[in-house]
Amino acid sequence: MPRLSANLSMLFQEYDFLDRFDAAVRAGFESVEYVSPYEYPADEIAARLERAGLEQALFNLPVGDWAAGERGLAVLPDRIDEFRRSVDTAAHYAQALGCRQVNCLAGIGPQDIAPAELETVFVENLRYAAGRLGEACIRLLIEPINDRIDMPGFFLTGTRQALDIIDKVDSDNLFLQYDIYHMQIMEGDIARTIEANLPRIGHIQVAGHPGRHEPDIGEINYPFLFDHLDQIGYLGWVGAEYRPRGRTEEGLGWMSGFGGRAKETSNAG
Numbered sequence: 001m002p003r004l005s006a007n008l009s010m011l012f013q014e015y016d017f018l019d020r021f022d023a024a025v026r027a028g029f030e031s032v033e034y035v036s037p038y039e040y041p042a043d044e045i046a047a048r049l050e051r052a053g054l055e056q057a058l059f060n061l062p063v064g065d066w067a068a069g070e071r072g073l074a075v076l077p078d079r080i081d082e083f084r085r086s087v088d089t090a091a092h093y094a095q096a097l098g099c100r101q102v103n104c105l106a107g108i109g110p111q112d113i114a115p116a117e118l119e120t121v122f123v124e125n126l127r128y129a130a131g132r133l134g135e136a137c138i139r140l141l142i143e144p145i146n147d148r149i150d151m152p153g154f155f156l157t158g159t160r161q162a163l164d165i166i167d168k169v170d171s172d173n174l175f176l177q178y179d180i181y182h183m184q185i186m187e188g189d190i191a192r193t194i195e196a197n198l199p200r201i202g203h204i205q206v207a208g209h210p211g212r213h214e215p216d217i218g219e220i221n222y223p224f225l226f227d228h229l230d231q232i233g234y235l236g237w238v239g240a241e242y243r244p245r246g247r248t249e250e251g252l253g254w255m256s257g258f259g260g261r262a263k264e265t266s267n268a269g
């Protein structure tokens, strides 16, 4: 059973954000992740991590105006300066929180700009960010996300596309964030894809499908996949990134049901 991280942007919504850290450790998690820490002072979040004895597994580079529908800046030709400033912000928070990897959300490209132009901007932004973050020993990830349900218009939607972009960036500090829920929707073939690309995968996330609820609800066979991750030697965190059907604490049975070992500490690189 891989080591589990609690995604505080989706779990423990019963509590204010800063109170979710204690809730996560009470539930047996030893690391957390979330979309964005930037709404809070880094030292406040660091204090919550310290008090709860939690590791910071991951968060995203600034994503733009989430409430206005923005889902990342990295492909946007008119936001390059803002993107570069956002990398410095992410580096500051990652160092303050002891976080060793951050994800770069690609963004939703304008309809009137050719995908090839968006990709060029993405590759150049990733090359800059991978270098800047690498100086601080922080790994950079990119995550394909389904554009059929959760993020219509999102630029990065498949593993092959992500790996081709990683190849074009040509940095040893750029890795894949593999969200099993999204990839079940977009491509399937999950176990083989993870195994074939294991050295290039920096983080994995899970949720049931359909519905993006607890992993024990729906068509994805997580007991098989968790054993598979152990068998192939995946050493990173697995982020529990799902919408609980009720109170979070009432739906955690899947962790013990799968031999949950959230108590394991991470030795992720």
Ligand SMILES: O=C(O)C(=O)[C@@H](O)CO
Pocket: 034, 035, 060, 103, 105, 143, 145, 179, 182, 205, 241
């Ligand atoms: O939406 C997802 O899936 C995520 O992992 C978010 O944190 C955006 O990266």
Ligand SMILES: [Mg+2]
Pocket: 143, 179, 205, 241
């Ligand atoms: Mg995800």
